[in-house]
Amino acid sequence: MFTIGDFARYGRVSVRMLRHYDAIGLLRPDRVDPASGYRFYDAAQLTRLNRVIALKDLGFTLQQVRTILDERVRTDELYGMLRLRRAELEARMNADAARLTRVEARLRMIESEGHMPTADVVLKRLPAVRVAELTGIAASFAPEDIGPVIQPLYPELDRRLAQAGVTVTGPGIAYYEDSPEGTITVHASLPVAVAPKEEYEFAVVDLPAVASAATIVHHGSMDEVVATEQILARWLDTHGHRATGHARELYLDCPQDAPGKWVTELQAPVEAD
Numbered sequence: 001m002f003t004i005g006d007f008a009r010y011g012r013v014s015v016r017m018l019r020h021y022d023a024i025g026l027l028r029p030d031r032v033d034p035a036s037g038y039r040f041y042d043a044a045q046l047t048r049l050n051r052v053i054a055l056k057d058l059g060f061t062l063q064q065v066r067t068i069l070d071e072r073v074r075t076d077e078l079y080g081m082l083r084l085r086r087a088e089l090e091a092r093m094n095a096d097a098a099r100l101t102r103v104e105a106r107l108r109m110i111e112s113e114g115h116m117p118t119a120d121v122v123l124k125r126l127p128a129v130r131v132a133e134l135t136g137i138a139a140s141f142a143p144e145d146i147g148p149v150i151q152p153l154y155p156e157l158d159r160r161l162a163q164a165g166v167t168v169t170g171p172g173i174a175y176y177e178d179s180p181e182g183t184i185t186v187h188a189s190l191p192v193a194v195a196p197k198e199e200y201e202f203a204v205v206d207l208p209a210v211a212s213a214a215t216i217v218h219h220g221s222m223d224e225v226v227a228t229e230q231i232l233a234r235w236l237d238t239h240g241h242r243a244t245g246h247a248r249e250l251y252l253d254c255p256q257d258a259p260g261k262w263v264t265e266l267q268a269p270v271e272a273d
Contacts, residue, residue: 007041011049026066058085105224121235126210132202133189141184153188160201176246213267221259241270
């Protein structure tokens, strides 16, 4: 038997917390001395304590925790619940991290307003290219809407190309089209040298040549691309050019699991002189 202090130490919780759990009937002491009122716990109660803490840390209320444990949920069922909640928390953390990245990028843009460089913009012709592609629909052109749509398209396109025995001949190209409904059609494409076939589980299309495109190289994650796009927009405005559509993204170097080291060329089609 353990005193409440010893049990708290082994369970890595506070004595105050154990007293609260006792008061609400979540974790009663194994025995209470009738004369002194001292609480004593059995080692086997660490099992329930571990479940209480795990469920609470995963966002369940204490009332929900009590209901789960009192219904004697099987260990495998409990483990499944914990894994599901953990996945939800991880997704929320990833979304919060991406949101923080976007906020930091906006702050840097605000700090640099008035002296954003534009010297790196280059006008050039884009050659025609044949690509294999998959498409998806994004709610808007905001990075937080584009990212979740385009990110799974490329691994799936790679898989389908490998299955069809088609070789990729150059870096990936993403391009975007507005839809009448206000959404964005996202095209994830890879250059290929094959003719379209009905049996392919992807489309093969020819992107036409662009007579004049304003281009700029973006270094880093695409979550931070807005700053580079705005440099391009300022250049277009300063030089009297008008973009005729969304910029293509030419993925020059995309190390796996290192988006901060990506190198991407933005290619905005403009009205030819």
